[in-house]
Amino acid sequence: MKNTKKKIGLFVCHCGVNIASIVDVERVAKAMADYPNVVFSTDYVYMCSEPGQKMILDTIKERGLDALIVAACSPTLHERTFQNVAKLAGLNPYQIEIANIREQGSWVHSDKKKATEKAIRICRSMVEKVSQNENLEPIKVDVHRRAMVIGGGISGLQAALDIADHGYEVLLVEKNPSIGGHMIQLSETFPTLDCSQCIMTPKMVEVSRHPKIKLLTYHEVKSVSGFVGNFRVKIRKKPRYIDPGLCNLCGECEKVCPQVVSDEFNMGLSFRKAIYLPFPQAVPGTYTLDIENCLGLLPIRCGKCKEVCEPNAINYDEAEEIFEEEVGAIVVATGYDLYTMDHLAEYGGEKIDDVVNGLEFERILSASGPTGGVVRRPSDGEVPKNVVFVQCCGSRDTEHHNPYCSKICCMYTAKHAMLYKHRVPDGNATVFYIDVRAGGKAFDEFYQRATEEDEVLYIRGKVSKIFRENDKIMVWGVDTLTGQKVEIEADMVVLAMSMVKTDGVENLLKELKIATDSNGWLAEAHPKLRPVESLNAGFYLAGCANGPKDIPETVSQASAAAAKVGDLFAQAELLHEPTIVPVIEELCSGCGICIHVCPYGARELDPVLKVVKVNEILCEGCGACAAACPSGAAQQRNQTDGQIFSMLKAMLKG
Amino acid sequence: MFEPKIMCFLCKWCTYAGADLAGTSRMQYAPNSMNMRVMCSSRVDPQHVLYAFKQGADGVFIGGCHPGDCHYVEGNYKTLRRITLFKPMLESLGIDRKRLRLEWISAAEGQKFVKVMNEFTEQIRVLGPLNLEEAVLDSGVR
Numbered sequence: 001m002k003n004t005k006k007k008i009g010l011f012v013c014h015c016g017v018n019i020a021s022i023v024d025v026e027r028v029a030k031a032m033a034d035y036p037n038v039v040f041s042t043d044y045v046y047m048c049s050e051p052g053q054k055m056i057l058d059t060i061k062e063r064g065l066d067a068l069i070v071a072a073c074s075p076t077l078h079e080r081t082f083q084n085v086a087k088l089a090g091l092n093p094y095q096i097e098i099a100n101i102r103e104q105g106s107w108v109h110s111d112k113k114k115a116t117e118k119a120i121r122i123c124r125s126m127v128e129k130v131s132q133n134e135n136l137e138p139i140k141v142d143v144h145r146r147a148m149v150i151g152g153g154i155s156g157l158q159a160a161l162d163i164a165d166h167g168y169e170v171l172l173v174e175k176n177p178s179i180g181g182h183m184i185q186l187s188e189t190f191p192t193l194d195c196s197q198c199i200m201t202p203k204m205v206e207v208s209r210h211p212k213i214k215l216l217t218y219h220e221v222k223s224v225s226g227f228v229g230n231f232r233v234k235i236r237k238k239p240r241y242i243d244p245g246l247c248n249l250c251g252e253c254e255k256v257c258p259q260v261v262s263d264e265f266n267m268g269l270s271f272r273k274a275i276y277l278p279f280p281q282a283v284p285g286t287y288t289l290d291i292e293n294c295l296g297l298l299p300i301r302c303g304k305c306k307e308v309c310e311p312n313a314i315n316y317d318e319a320e321e322i323f324e325e326e327v328g329a330i331v332v333a334t335g336y337d338l339y340t341m342d343h344l345a346e347y348g349g350e351k352i353d354d355v356v357n358g359l360e361f362e363r364i365l366s367a368s369g370p371t372g373g374v375v376r377r378p379s380d381g382e383v384p385k386n387v388v389f390v391q392c393c394g395s396r397d398t399e400h401h402n403p404y405c406s407k408i409c410c411m412y413t414a415k416h417a418m419l420y421k422h423r424v425p426d427g428n429a430t431v432f433y434i435d436v437r438a439g440g441k442a443f444d445e446f447y448q449r450a451t452e453e454d455e456v457l458y459i460r461g462k463v464s465k466i467f468r469e470n471d472k473i474m475v476w477g478v479d480t481l482t483g484q485k486v487e488i489e490a491d492m493v494v495l496a497m498s499m500v501k502t503d504g505v506e507n508l509l510k511e512l513k514i515a516t517d518s519n520g521w522l523a524e525a526h527p528k529l530r531p532v533e534s535l536n537a538g539f540y541l542a543g544c545a546n547g548p549k550d551i552p553e554t555v556s557q558a559s560a561a562a563a564k565v566g567d568l569f570a571q572a573e574l575l576h577e578p579t580i581v582p583v584i585e586e587l588c589s590g591c592g593i594c595i596h597v598c599p600y601g602a603r604e605l606d607p608v609l610k611v612v613k614v615n616e617i618l619c620e621g622c623g624a625c626a627a628a629c630p631s632g633a634a635q636q637r638n639q640t641d642g643q644i645f646s647m648l649k650a651m652l653k654g
Numbered sequence: 655m656f657e658p659k660i661m662c663f664l665c666k667w668c669t670y671a672g673a674d675l676a677g678t679s680r681m682q683y684a685p686n687s688m689n690m691r692v693m694c695s696s697r698v699d700p701q702h703v704l705y706a707f708k709q710g711a712d713g714v715f716i717g718g719c720h721p722g723d724c725h726y727v728e729g730n731y732k733t734l735r736r737i738t739l740f741k742p743m744l745e746s747l748g749i750d751r752k753r754l755r756l757e758w759i760s761a762a763e764g765q766k767f768v769k770v771m772n773e774f775t776e777q778i779r780v781l782g783p784l785n786l787e788e789a790v791l792d793s794g795v796r
Contacts, residue, residue: 074674103677104689114685599727622726623697644702651688652659652709
């Protein structure tokens, strides 16, 4: 074993009476004085205090100590403190170990003799450990100062803009033909009622013009490899069949295209052609040929659009491309979808024309929507005189649907009802709610305004059934405040559907290897203290991919994620914990067992030498491989099998 | 009364922190256990367990994070599989499988740590001291 001749000092802390009242600290110090390699042993009332630290510092220098044990509180509290003392004295910080004799000693036992005996055994084991500790230096890694943002909704745009304004290059990857996300579909936004298009489009243009942002719309992230600071990303470019540089938006192609399909931007409430511009303010401003709905790229089958395209922007030969990029940090802003109405059979399960979801109603209210902002119901285009709004559709229902609150529905329902009343002043708006959650700046005032100024009727209770009867939609519910059954003959019903994770996002997240919670939302590294980081270093979370959020919260989180990316990029190099598990090549048989055990893909077989090579940056030092290695070639630094055996012996013998 | 020696391997992120919490909450438990902090319960090699028995432990305890909560994604599942396979092997060596215990104890479960420690100490007390040499001879393993 290395360094068995170390000179070790032992410092036993009284912690006032916290330790000393149960553990006989003097006896511990005295008993340990004769232990092999221990050249100095003492006790002191408060080791972590200034005089305590000074005593340790001076003793290291005077006695020429090579390593030390502080027998005190849990290492979680003061390990760092004493490592710094060691550093000041010129020792490597990995030459100090803490013997936890407070949290796992004096505080949990009352038998003084036994607690003292246990403390001595703990000290002995730590002496055994530290006498075999190596000097270690943090592993340094270069940082690739370039970020990728996945998702071009408001959160992705904000994060990209902020990172770019910090002066770093950003790749913004969006799977759809245009950026804008769900926010660009909204009519007006609560609680200020400013028009979503008016505040969103300038941001979209800013992103497209920012010299540091490379906008990749109609692209998808295919795979990610590497590690924090050094990711390699494979990106798939979907063929648009149109050169955005040449397309002048004349719209002739759209006129001649014979294929009519439902328009996603208007939530299927209107139609578009197979060659289309998603919406007039789309960024980039270019038509896209939707190959799934196109009659076929062979000019012999159709080819009408190409014939009329004056600037000759259409290229049927364009093919899918896959290319690689290097980035140092990844912001995941993949957004949300709405829970589909077919989950709610009791509300018609998508089969009643005039029962719409919140986003559909946004399009109906929007000046750029299919009805030009006039509230008309989808079935016959009539202006509805009785509209019922149902909150919590699929939310807060642990038994059948989603257990969580979708957070924004109370506010947008109040907004919907209010906007409806502004458009149809003689109409009736009725809202069914469980509770109204209006926690947010100016939110409750907004809700009050809906009930008082705009005379929206709020009924506390759930709706049990919605069905069509002749040209009316019957809404059966209950008013739980009066206990009365309520029946409303409505012309139109708006369901505040629960927010859910983006459809299909799980495949991407699996590729990124980042964790989600039980509802499929991205999991934070810590729900309170690290809310915009993923546990996997180098990944940051923004917007609704992390859970339901309103726009101000989304924007704040996106800016916070961007600031965190800035933190990472501001470091000259990254430091990585060196207590990893390297391979002793002479012992490695190349069986590869450790490769499959590693959760981080940090180990691979060298094809020539037939031994396992370890990526020091990817290794997080869990030690699963060390336990799995049949030949003892995988040894965790400063917790080798040899150290564990010596510690076990020191604790258990005698 | 027989005072058993119990060796505990505690994962740094959950069970070790749970044991610390028992301390800060001043909960009391039998002083028979000795703790070793490991990065992950999956760091524990069956060899370590055997060696602990050889050095005089009467019982060995391994504490990890709850399934799904592992700091290293899936280490606790590996531990579960390893220990499940290892127990019959212990039996063939003449060591009662009840002498090895695996539990999921989170950083918030100081109370559970105390309960398990007391329970396990009692259980080992009932089993009596492990006389390894005799046990191995009795098992017929040469």
